[in-house]
Amino acid sequence: MSLIFALFRASPFAPLQAHFATAHAAAQALEGLMQAAWVGDWSRAQGQVQLIVALEEQADTQKRTLRAQLPKGVFLPVSRSDLLQTLQEQDAIANLARDIARLVYGRRLQLPESLQAPTLDLLRRSIATVNEARTAVNELDELVEVGFRGRRVARMQGLIERIEALESESDWLELELRDMLFAKEGMLNPVDVIFIYRLFDWLGDLADHAEAISHRLQLMVAR
């Protein structure tokens, strides 16, 4: 075996980006699910759930493959644990999308009409945060090309700030939704109320995981 051959390992960045693409797609499919749920089209909703579950499983496989590719002796331009944590957070987004899908579909969860549009807003804002995090993770290629220095690092810092701003917007939307739900609690089935709160919680969590990714990226580019 040639030493030079043994020296090179496959880049972990492309598989990391591919995993995020899957997780992102799972989260994006939630919008179709909610729109179907709120017009009571449960057969379309079921299709969306199946899509999300399949994507989550695909993400799991990708996660396992990438982890196997990163044993301890591997020398990376970034910290191995930051990379693995990023993968973990990305995977959490896929898992959360699956849990949300099962919650909405499993309980045939219905929202008061006045809450539907703001809930969709919250979902879209959280997915926008995820989307921005994905842009940032896709930047890792360019960072490797320049060797994690200079302008590209500054650009990454800019993306990280955008992610944080989007996350705090989704935080505010979640807070407003909770207030709206609180005002209506008395008119609703108490068990539903509990799960609607949980839905809001989880939708907010999507953005939280995106933000956690940005923090890992921050550590990767910090000197």
Add this chain to the structure above:
Amino acid sequence: MEAGTLYIVLAALFGLFMAWGIGANDVANAMATSVGSRVLSLRRAILVAALFEFAGAYLAGGSVTTTIRSGIVAPTHFATEAELLIFGMLAALLAAGSWLLLASARGWPVSTTHTIVGGIIGFAVVAVGAEVVQWGQVATIAASWVVSPLIAGTCAYLLFRSVQRLILDTDDPFTNARRFVPGYMFITGFVISHITLSKGLKHVGLPLSGTEALVIAGLIGLGVMALGIGFIRRIEPLAGADRDFQFTSVERVFAVMMVLTACSMAFAHGSNDVANAIGPVAAVVGLVQSAGSVVGQSAIPGWVLFGGAAGIVAGLTMWGYRVIRTVGRGITELTPSRGFACELSTAATVVFASGVGLPVSTTHTLVGAILGVGLVKGIAALDLGVIRSILLSWLVTLPAGALLAVLYFYLLRALLG
């Protein structure tokens, strides 16, 4: 010496076998970086390797050959028994050749340089005694095995840092690549030819003065640069390429650069590693021709250098291309902007070692250079387990070469002595 012709024929055969083995196996490490980064097709890599391995061996291979031949054990110690030295050199060649064969079959990463040095020390200690080994010279050689990867690593680190500063981390990487890459080309042409001219050429009977060497090297550097500019001018930025895709265009400029450093690598490898095969041959030929009177510091016969170079090219074309292809497939992560830094650093280090007559491992030096670029965070993923393999090849290959050489030595003495 009545058996003289037999000894020369045996030495030539064993030396050719060894050179063939080096060409079949070792050259791959030098050329695969260029194939892996898609700069050279396999066919072109073979062509470049054949041409420049040959040139390196012939023009700059003399000093290391002299070291292997008469630097590790001084022939004067064998004044009364020249045949012992002849058997020893034959044994060392056989030991290195068969060890290389076994290691290739088993997939062990071994260094030919280490094996042959171990072999020569081994037979000398057993045949005559530890006092015939020039331990000071051996210590220098051993130190060079540690120092050469470190130097190449440092060079590669600094080179790649300069590429970052001047080209990659700028507003317009493509324009800056076109502007600065010719400068790196000049450096490559100048450095490699200057070391060769000032240190190596005396062995082919062309001693140059310091100024002459500087001027000629400068001219070669300029010539190489002019040629390179001609090729770089033709590269247009990829159509519709926005900033994000500029790096693809930048890499195409570096690809031109890397053709040049690939030639340098082959030249460097030829200048250093061919000696492993022909050093012992030269020793045997010298002893036989001076009829046992060991004064023999005569020049290395041209046909010996030529034969060694030809053996390497034969091994390369008959078997080495497969290894290059396999290795090249495994290292696609090395883009030309890094590959050139690794190759240039390695080539300069190895050619310098050749100039001062130190047998070093081209492969280990290249590993050092690649790790140097890795430290600038320029490579996506490297396996540090390789460092352990290198240490192991220092610890295992030397004794293995020595042991085998001793066995072959006794065998040859029993058969021929």
